[in-house]
Amino acid sequence: MAKYLIKGAKIVNEGTQKIADVLITDGLIQKIASEIEAPAHCEIIHAEGLHLLPGLIDDQVHFREPGFTHKGDIETESRAAVAGGVTSFMEMPNTVPNTLTQELLEEKYQRAAEVSRANYSFFMGASNDNLDEVVKTDPKRVCGVKVFMGSSTGNMLVDNQTALENLFKESPTIVASHCEDEQTIRENIAHYKSRYGEDVPMWAHPLIRSAEACYRSSSRAIELATKFNARLHILHISTERETMLCSNDIPLEEKRITAEACTHHLWFTDADYETKGSLIKWNPAVKTYEDRNAIRAAVNSNRIDVIATDHAPHTLEEKQNSYFKAPSGGPLVQHTLPALLDLYHTGVFTLEKIVEKTSHSVARLFEIENRGFIREGFAADLVLVDLDSRNEVLKSNLLYKCGWSPFEGHTFKSAVKYTFVNGEVAFKNGAVIDSIRGKRLSFKR
Known part of the structure; x- marks a missing residue:
């Protein structure tokens, strides 16, 4: 070398x-x-x-392979990642087929070994009926288990109470959770459809996938984790109220419940739907100015432990559809570090805090071997x-x-x-x- x-x-x-x-x-x-x-x-x-x-360690990306390779793939998106200073990533299981068996999980690792420009790990997916596969996950070689407590691709919404309890009780490693309450979202959709039909305006997205939907689901995940002493990592916190569920009074290594903020929730607000439209349509939704500032404050106070991207590309043609047809998600790995450095220039974060939340704390939280710090060896x-x-x-x-x-x-x-x-x-x-x-x-x- x-x-x-x-x-x-x-x-x-x-x-x-x-x-x-x-x-x-x-x-x-x-x-x-x-x-x-x-x-x-x-x-x-x-x-x-x-x-x-230290190179960034992104604990939440969707590189779309297999099944959606017209949007992105491990090779193209890892190239964009290293261009943005991301040296390691952890990729999510809502591909097609969903990563719900150990065999499918290993196929992703084999593909990454062939084409990935960055270091890699892949989450094992959870469903209502694959606990037998989840418990086989090797915690020394797999970053975690992902559970969608809100709608996702294919068979990945875990909404069965018994399945959720068994997952939190028996998962051999970190459970990373997407938290949005499905029933609340469905009720909000019905409300806005009654007013606008199929032509719901894009600004309604944070009202449909509301702060209440996020808080209810995050609270429920924390209750389950507490009940079974599970290791829970709440992904992409998007509301001020959720930040208060997170602790900042114990060391990271002692936390049983940790949380993540994402670039788009640190940068955009609901005012940006007027000019950006579906290009900033993510799940959970970009919400208010007050929510954004509270998330920034929670990063600085260590209520939120890491910063990630939730990189989730779709084609521009797909994104330019009407509200219900435009998919949620967008590309971010190439631009997260420059965006965070802009927030440094405006006094939101120090350089030390950016490094802590994108490298040090990710390595500590996931117990990654030999990475995340500038240290000899x-x-x-x-x-x-x-x-x-x-x-x-x-x-x-x-x-x-x-x-x-x-x-x-x-x-x-x-x-x-x-x-x-x-x-x-x-x-x-x-x-x-x-x-x-x-x-x-x-x-x-």
Whole structure:
């Protein structure tokens, strides 16, 4: 493997910033010091004026393979990920077929080994009737079990009380939950259909998939986790009220219930439906200005433990349909780090907090082996960013297979310059290095 010496970068890691050199050999961070002499056959990267961060670990993506590869696939979306500084991802089971057996789960791992530019793990899916498969999940080799407590693709809505209780009681690893109460959503749909028929306006999305629907479901998940002492991770918190369900008074490693915020809920508000329409239609919905600010505050106060993308591409043709026909979800892995760095520039987050929530805490929460920190002996998953390099989002520089972004036309204040995956340059000055392949994540459980 290649050797690299990164010279003079400002390292942001474990709550501090310092200028130092970093030597990378055999895929690992071999040495960190104020001055390192370059060994033989070493490529020197002059990084003066740049910031070196741990690579992002995205704990929620939908790369659409198998079954929806016209929207995206593991190869195309992992390319976009490394361009955005994401060096590891955890992908969700609502593909076609749904990832509801160990055999189907292993097929995803085999495919990722062939084509993924980033490191990878895949969630095992839960349904009303596959507990026998869920309990076979190896916690050392699989990131977690995903349960949809709200509608999803195929047979993935778990709405049977006995099935839910058994899942929380017997899951061998973290249960990651999408929390929206289906009955509340159905009642809200009926209400808006009675007013608008099939032409429901897009601004009604956060009223249909309402704050109450989210809170009811999140509360129920927490009750089940508490009853069975299960390890619960609540995905994509979208409301102020839900943030108050989360604790910030105990260390992360001691938490039995953790929570995630996503980029779109930290950036957009319901006022943006007027201009963005279905392009910001996600489940759970983007909600009010007050909800967005409360989620930001919960990240800073450690009520929310990690930041992810919920990257979920659809084609532009699909998204340009009417309310009930336009699918929910959008592409984000290429632009989450630049978006968070914009929030740094406006004083919402510090650089240290961004690193904590996108790298350190994800590694700690999932107990990932040897990643998530800039430490000697750890895997060299790193990203070099220029905080003062303006970068306009254009169709011509998008790497998503779907070919669009909700950020199109926006100029970010910062840009990713290099991404290292397992000590190899996977992205450099606007170009993905397509020979690089990621590795399967492993877990200290």
